[in-house]
Amino acid sequence: MPLIELRNITKLYGSGESQVAALEDVSLTINRGEFVAIAGASGSGKSTLMNLLGCLDIQTSGEYKLDGMTVNELSDKKLSQIRNREIGFIFQSFNLISGLTAKENVELPLIYRGLSSNTRNELAVHALQKVSLGNRLNHFPRQMSGGQQQRVAIARAIASEPPVILADEPTGNLDSKCGREVMRILYDLNAQGKTVIIITHDDNVAEQAARTIRISDGHVISDIKRSCG
Numbered sequence: 001m002p003l004i005e006l007r008n009i010t011k012l013y014g015s016g017e018s019q020v021a022a023l024e025d026v027s028l029t030i031n032r033g034e035f036v037a038i039a040g041a042s043g044s045g046k047s048t049l050m051n052l053l054g055c056l057d058i059q060t061s062g063e064y065k066l067d068g069m070t071v072n073e074l075s076d077k078k079l080s081q082i083r084n085r086e087i088g089f090i091f092q093s094f095n096l097i098s099g100l101t102a103k104e105n106v107e108l109p110l111i112y113r114g115l116s117s118n119t120r121n122e123l124a125v126h127a128l129q130k131v132s133l134g135n136r137l138n139h140f141p142r143q144m145s146g147g148q149q150q151r152v153a154i155a156r157a158i159a160s161e162p163p164v165i166l167a168d169e170p171t172g173n174l175d176s177k178c179g180r181e182v183m184r185i186l187y188d189l190n191a192q193g194k195t196v197i198i199i200t201h202d203d204n205v206a207e208q209a210a211r212t213i214r215i216s217d218g219h220v221i222s223d224i225k226r227s228c229g
Helices: 046-053 076-085 102-111 117-130 146-158 176-191
Strands: 004-013 020-030 035-039 061-066 087-090 164-168 195-200 211-216 219-225
Touching: 004 046, 020 046, 020 061, 020 219, 035 046, 035 176, 046 164, 046 195, 076 087, 087 146, 102 117, 102 146, 117 146, 146 164, 146 176, 164 176, 176 195
Parallel strands: 035 195, 035 211, 087 164, 164 195
Antiparallel strands: 004 020, 004 061, 211 219
8 A cells, every 4th residue: 555645636726717726636656665756846836745745735626645544534633643743844944943952953843742851852862863963962053054954854853753754855955065965864764764755846856866756837747766876
């Protein structure tokens, strides 16, 4: 059974004559353990697709199944649990809280899971060590480079060991060296069994994935699998 299954997904915004289809009749499947890039230009529909995959939004029509669950049939509470436990989000703008240390930023989503302080501390330290930031636990975002901040964001995404990593333009605000380091970390996570989905407008990033799904004007226009490494 696929981990992710979209059937005839359409997402409309607006109403009447101003109605716009951000996605139109999109169908695709993603299996456990895949490394997938969803690529497209600005306005192509890739961000809308990311929001649907991440259970941040619901389609207008069609069916989305995540690990066998029909997403639009789930309660808001259940959707929140899925976002917190099943999906690790990585954002282009890092979304770190400036007044919290690296460790505290990583711990924050774990608080909502009701974990004890000791458990949160242990998971956060382990996650930061996995992205080579064990020596930056008590540094604030302003004391770190862009690449280091993105690695904190990755640590936050993986601390609770979610099976799916959803990364929105993860190298978009980084120089090429830091971008390569972030991609290496994502490769390592995929090698450990995580399903990694990258949303990107950068062809160089998209072509590093084992599979590239291209979106244009709300439609899937190509779906290419390649052997990597």
